[in-house]
Amino acid sequence: MIPYKHEPFTDFTVEENKQAMIEAIEKVNSYLGQDYPLIIGGERVMTENKLRSFNPSNREETIGHVSQATQEHAERAMAVAKETFETWRSANPAMRADILFRAAAIIRRRKHEFSALLIKEAGKPWNEADADTAECIDFLEFYAREMLRLKDGVKVESRPGEYNRYDYIPLGVGVVISPWNFPLAIMAGTTVAPLVTGNTVLLKPSSNTSVVAYKFMEVLEEAGMPKGVVNYIPGSSRDIGDFIVDHVDTRFISFTGSRDVGVHIYERAAKVHEGQLNLKRVIAEMGGKDTIVVDAEADLELAAESIVKSAFGFSGQKCSACSRAIVLEEVYDEVVAKVKEKAEKLTVGNPETNEHFMGPVIDDKSLNKIKEYIEIGKQEGKLLVGGTTDEAVGNFVHPTVFVDVKHDDRIMQEEIFGPVVGIAKAKDFTEAIKFANDTDYGLTGAVITNNREHLEQARRDFHVGNLYFNRGCTGAIVGYQPFGGFKMSGTDSKAGGPDYLVLHMQGKTTSEML
Ligand SMILES: NC(=O)c1ccc[n+]([C@@H]2O[C@H](COP(=O)([O-])OP(=O)(O)OC[C@H]3O[C@@H](n4cnc5c(N)ncnc54)[C@H](O)[C@@H]3O)[C@@H](O)[C@H]2O)c1
Numbered sequence: 001m002i003p004y005k006h007e008p009f010t011d012f013t014v015e016e017n018k019q020a021m022i023e024a025i026e027k028v029n030s031y032l033g034q035d036y037p038l039i040i041g042g043e044r045v046m047t048e049n050k051l052r053s054f055n056p057s058n059r060e061e062t063i064g065h066v067s068q069a070t071q072e073h074a075e076r077a078m079a080v081a082k083e084t085f086e087t088w089r090s091a092n093p094a095m096r097a098d099i100l101f102r103a104a105a106i107i108r109r110r111k112h113e114f115s116a117l118l119i120k121e122a123g124k125p126w127n128e129a130d131a132d133t134a135e136c137i138d139f140l141e142f143y144a145r146e147m148l149r150l151k152d153g154v155k156v157e158s159r160p161g162e163y164n165r166y167d168y169i170p171l172g173v174g175v176v177i178s179p180w181n182f183p184l185a186i187m188a189g190t191t192v193a194p195l196v197t198g199n200t201v202l203l204k205p206s207s208n209t210s211v212v213a214y215k216f217m218e219v220l221e222e223a224g225m226p227k228g229v230v231n232y233i234p235g236s237s238r239d240i241g242d243f244i245v246d247h248v249d250t251r252f253i254s255f256t257g258s259r260d261v262g263v264h265i266y267e268r269a270a271k272v273h274e275g276q277l278n279l280k281r282v283i284a285e286m287g288g289k290d291t292i293v294v295d296a297e298a299d300l301e302l303a304a305e306s307i308v309k310s311a312f313g314f315s316g317q318k319c320s321a322c323s324r325a326i327v328l329e330e331v332y333d334e335v336v337a338k339v340k341e342k343a344e345k346l347t348v349g350n351p352e353t354n355e356h357f358m359g360p361v362i363d364d365k366s367l368n369k370i371k372e373y374i375e376i377g378k379q380e381g382k383l384l385v386g387g388t389t390d391e392a393v394g395n396f397v398h399p400t401v402f403v404d405v406k407h408d409d410r411i412m413q414e415e416i417f418g419p420v421v422g423i424a425k426a427k428d429f430t431e432a433i434k435f436a437n438d439t440d441y442g443l444t445g446a447v448i449t450n451n452r453e454h455l456e457q458a459r460r461d462f463h464v465g466n467l468y469f470n471r472g473c474t475g476a477i478v479g480y481q482p483f484g485g486f487k488m489s490g491t492d493s494k495a496g497g498p499d500y501l502v503l504h505m506q507g508k509t510t511s512e513m514l
Pocket residue numbers: 177178179180181182186204205206207237238240241242245256257258259261262264265285286287288318319320415417443484485489490
């Protein structure tokens with residue numbers, strides 16, 4: 001087996017790659033509008049009630065009509081997952097890992113098709129879609145290798161006449177609840193981690209992006225996943241959300257999404273229901289309010305570039321997006337001028353033709369929330385760039401920059417999840433780190449500095465799960481920059497890291513007298 005290496009990104013300036021993506025978009029166009037069933041125990045279950053998944057760049061375009069699970073379907077899926085666990089838990093871990101390796105190979109072969117679907121269903125620009133697909137492949141390759149590393153447990157000491165072992169065994173049935181913003185990578189990563197560790201899964205993907213999740217289910221089946229190991233049950237959170245979280249047979253919940261929903265799930269999972277045999281484990285990866293700090297001794301061109309790319313890549317719809325910048329007062333005006341110049345050059349539009357840096361935001365709810373925050377920003381600071389939308393055909397918001405805000409203003413504290421960034425001043429580096437830390441979240445951050453002492457100060461005092469120096473604060477790579485946050489950003493599960501799979505298992509000690 002070759003050592004893990006992350007999947008390279010595609011260079012779309014190469015004509016051949018560009019043509020391949022155009023053909024992939026045509027292929028996806030050829031299957032738009034189909035009906036998609038639930039998958040329970042391998043069986044396709046088409047329901048009357050379906051949700052229309054649409055293209056956020058062009059709301060009229062239907063991606064698919066997706067069957068919606070009821071509590072009865074969820075109950076059936078739970079029964080199947082519970083039964084399947086009895087065999088799957090003792091399946092050879094190397095065989096389980098092989099399914100992931102095969103799935104990675106299948107997706108690599110169909111890479112541009114998956115990216116094209118992400119362009120259509122999530123409104124991702126080509127480069128962002130390509131990165132999402134690459135990250136999916138990375139999760140498959142990385143977790144398969146991780147399982148091979150952990151399959152024989154961890155060595156513990158034994159005294160003479162004693163044989164001690166420390167092994168990891170799976171937990172049981174897991175509920176995986178994933179967001180729409182990394183509809184392939186995060187959905188796949190959070191599904192295959194429990195799968196490869198010997199658990200069975202109820203997968204409830206985001207309603208906005210359930211078609212890509214269905215296509216991933218097909219890949220797992222083609223790769224050899226037995227029936228009932230992952231059960232695909234898209235559905236309304238109101239109908240089945242609490243039901244699957246509360247279920248007595250749910251052993252763990254892997255949630256990625258907003259803070260409010262994460263906290264709600266965390267609280268509900270703590271309640272022990274009658275007949276429940278285990279305390280539920282919760283992996284919750286939630287929102288962010290991520291800061292780039294710009295020191296006085298810094299490459300200011302790099303600073304502005306990092307702020308703009310991290311704030312506006314995928315329209316700021318990343319938990320890692322830079323939504324606040326804290327700039328030392330000596331260089332504030334210069335950084336603001338450079339950010340303005342760069343942000344004004346960005347264009348927004350349908351990502352399908354790869355002409356624009358930014359695509360749409362995901363839906364009306366998101367659009368309205370962003371517009372509300374733009375109004376709040378106008379009260380709290382000065383609008384420097386953007387602040388406008390184009391809603392005729394799709395959900396487009398122009399890159400928006402507020403300056404002269406205070407670090408504790410609402411737009412500098414609350415997750416907006418759109419292309420809006422605020423820039424505030426600090427009098428010195430210590431104050432900048434204090435302001436950076438002063439949010440409820442603790443996911444990502446970056447420091448742009450040429451001062452080694454300040455860099456070490458930030459390494460010690462800037463309290464975020466993923467801290468970057470002299471670069472932007474988005475774009476963690478599986479296996480290179482394990483990803484997860486502190487405080488109200490979640491349980492710091494560190495997806496794509498060496499501790500991740502262990503969260504889906506329990507340690508078992510055996511001690512035999514010889
Ligand atoms: N920390 C991370 O790794 C990470 C990664 C991606 C996204 N996010 C966060 O996710 C959010 C954006 O995603 P979103 O809008 O899909 O989040 P969301 O919280 O609205 O939804 C996430 C998932 O939870 C489901 N859900 C909603 N209510 C539920 C309930 N009561 N019970 C069970 N399931 C329920 C949704 O259907 C969806 O599948 C942002 O806050 C972003 O920061 C975090």
